[in-house]
Amino acid sequence: MDPAVAARVAPFTGAARLVVKIGSALLVAADGGVRREWLASVIADVAARVAAGQQVAIVSSGAIALGAKRLGLARGGRASLEDAQAAAATGQILLAGLYAELLAAHGLTAAQMLVTLGDLEDRRRYLNASATLDRLLSLGVVPVLNENDSVATEEIRFGDNDRLAARVAQAAGAGAVVLLSDVDGLYTANPALDPGATMIPTVTDLAAVDGAADASSGSGLGSGGMLAKVQAARIAVAAGAHLAIAAGHGAHPLARFLGDGVGTIFVAGDRESARKAWLAGRLTVMGALHVDAGAVTALRSGKSLLAAGVRRVDGRFQRGDPVDVIGPAGPVARGLAGYDIADARAIAGKRSDAQAAILGYAPRSAMIHRDQMVML
Structure with a gap:
C-alpha cells in the first residue's frame, strides 16, 4: 500500500473499535428486496477486520423498507407513521436474521440492539447502553444496531442512522466510524446540481464545511442526507473518533476504502471527558x-x-x-x-x-x- 494512503486510513485500520454504518439506499434494491450478495461482501470485510484484531459494531438501516415489501405497503412503508412502525417491526426480524446468518458463515456471533433517541439522550439509559455495547464487543460479538422505529415517533427519533452511528461510536468508545454512503464523500456543493463541485478529502475544521452539505437524500429510501453526515461527524470528532464518508456501491466497500482511502475523512480532535462528549452529542x-x-x-x-x-x-x-x-x-x-x-x-x-x-x-x-x- 502507498505510504500516504496507509497513513490516511491508519486511524480506521488501527482503531481498537470500529463502527460501520450501512444505509437503506445500499442495502435495499429498488424493488424492496435485499442486495444479499453486496451485504455478504460487506460482512466479509467486517470479518476481516475482526480477524485483524478490531472489534466492530454495525449500524444498519433497512427494516422499514424490508418490512414494507413483506407487508405490501405503499410508498415503501412511509405513507403513515402507523405503516412505518408496522413495517419496522416486520422488517427488523428479517434484517436481524440476515445479519446473524451472514456473520455466522464467518464464525461470528451477531447481537441485536434497538435504541431510540431517548435511550442515548437520557444519561442513565446511555450508560446502560454503553455497558451493553462494551460487554458484547469484548466478547467478540458483532452488535447490529438500528433505531427502534416500531415505537419511535417523530418527536423522539434520531431520524437518520448517520447520527446514530456517531452516538454508538461514542457509547462504545470507538476510535473510528465509516459511513458507507450512496455518494463517495462530501463535496464543495451538491454534485447533482453543480457539475463543478469537487470532493473534500479531509476536514479538520467543521465550521469551514457547514455550507457544503444539504439534507437531500438521493435514493428516496433513506432519511439522512449529507447534512446528517456532517452532523454525525460533529458528534464523532467531539468524542475523539475519526469519521469517514465512503462510497458503498460495489462489492467489498469497506475493504476498498481501507485500501485506497477515497472519501472524506473528518479528523477527530482531543477526546472530551465522557460526560462532556455525551453532552456535545445530544440531539435535543x-x-x-x-x-x-x-x-x-x-x-x-x-x-x-x-x-x-x-x-x-x-x-x-x-x-x-x-x-x-x-x-x-x-x-x-x-x-x-x-x-x-x-x-x-x-x-x-x-x-x-x-x-x-x-x-x-x-x-x-x-x-x-x-x-x-x-x-x-
Missing part, C-alpha cells in the same frame, strides 16, 4: 441562552457562563437540563442549566451583586458552570 436541548460577544470570549477562554452576559432566555427547562449557548454568530456551547427558566430569565443580564435581591436567595456561581459545559 430544552432551551437556549443568548449571550453577548464578551460572554463568548470568556467561554472560549475556559470561563463559566455568568448571568451578566446573558441577553435572552428561550425554551422550557429546569435546573440540570441541557441548553444551548448562542452567541451573536450562532451556537458556541452546550451545558447543563444552573437555574430553571424562570430564575434564569429573572437574572439574565444582571451582575452577581444584584441577583440575591431578585431571587430571594444567594445566587449560584454561574448560569452554566464550565465543568457542566462543552464548546461546540
